[in-house]
Amino acid sequence: MHEGAIAEGILTVALDHMNRNKGKVIGEVGLKLGELSGVEEYALRTAWQVVTRGTAAEKAVLVIDRVPLAGRCRSCDRERLIGKEIREAAGLMEPVYGPSLVPYSFICPVCGEPLEVVSGREMQVDYLDID
Numbered sequence: 001m002h003e004g005a006i007a008e009g010i011l012t013v014a015l016d017h018m019n020r021n022k023g024k025v026i027g028e029v030g031l032k033l034g035e036l037s038g039v040e041e042y043a044l045r046t047a048w049q050v051v052t053r054g055t056a057a058e059k060a061v062l063v064i065d066r067v068p069l070a071g072r073c074r075s076c077d078r079e080r081l082i083g084k085e086i087r088e089a090a091g092l093m094e095p096v097y098g099p100s101l102v103p104y105s106f107i108c109p110v111c112g113e114p115l116e117v118v119s120g121r122e123m124q125v126d127y128l129d130i131d
């Protein structure tokens, strides 16, 4: 993933929105980032500081909401966090992001059917705080 291009894309969305609403300064940008979006948070924050320099978003805070990876079983129709049990067993309270250190299970533990991913791939602007 190219975090620089992603940061530029977010900035374009934010500035467009600001201009349409006749705003002057972007105070906050809320972002939904899926566990499997492939975006590295630190690299994105660094790129964000670079691309916003000298723009109306220069002081904007990037608020990143990480969306856990979840799947739905076609057989029992239940939604499950993929890999959550494995992470807990490994003693990891926080979800592991980025290149996974622990394996994900895409199989329903009850039915043995494949899980269809329903969330965790998001990469979208959730909200904007503009003055």
Ligand SMILES: [Zn+2]
Residues within 6 Å of the ligand: 073, 074, 075, 076, 077, 078, 108, 109, 110, 111, 112, 113
């Ligand atoms: Zn199932």
